[in-house]
Amino acid sequence: xxAKKIETAxxxxxxxxxxxxxxxxxxxCWAEVKGLEGVAQFMYDQSNEEREHMLKLVKxxxxxxxxxxxxxxxxxxxxxxxxxxxxQMLHDHEILVxxxxxxxxxxxxxxxxxxxxxxxQWYVAEQIEEEAMARTILDKINLIGDDKGGLxxxxxxxxxxxxxS
Ligand code: OFO
Numbered sequence: 001x002x003a004k005k006i007e008t009a010x011x012x013x014x015x016x017x018x019x020x021x022x023x024x025x026x027x028x029c030w031a032e033v034k035g036l037e038g039v040a041q042f043m044y045d046q047s048n049e050e051r052e053h054m055l056k057l058v059k060x061x062x063x064x065x066x067x068x069x070x071x072x073x074x075x076x077x078x079x080x081x082x083x084x085x086x087x088q089m090l091h092d093h094e095i096l097v098x099x100x101x102x103x104x105x106x107x108x109x110x111x112x113x114x115x116x117x118x119x120x121q122w123y124v125a126e127q128i129e130e131e132a133m134a135r136t137i138l139d140k141i142n143l144i145g146d147d148k149g150g151l152x153x154x155x156x157x158x159x160x161x162x163x164x165s
Pocket of ligand 1: 020049050053094123
């Protein structure tokens, strides 16, 4: 059975993951209309992953005797300046998500809820990966800067960049 405090904190994380999914979906749309198909596909995939993260929390809360709450979301930006800025935003957003997960882990320890603590370890590991991936992409795009040819190759190779590095 979930303590109220844990249930509320997990429900807040549902909103964080859902908003992440919406932000990345908006980034996918922007990349798509800008003609960067590879980047768009990458962002669609990220958006789907965040939705999975959200659903995992939904299931966990409901299975543990709580009630997952689906709330209204903030509308994300529609445009993102440059691709450099967009990937900077993605990176910074993942850092915020990690902080949010860390706070949640902290609450589970305070409440001595070791089952939820254990469940959250998956998110801790996932954030290590996502932060590393965001950092790798940001480093590459910062190297490319405004170079059109570089951006063309980046768009073609983004899926491999993230898998192999
Ligand atoms: Fe990348 O944020 Fe979910 O956990």
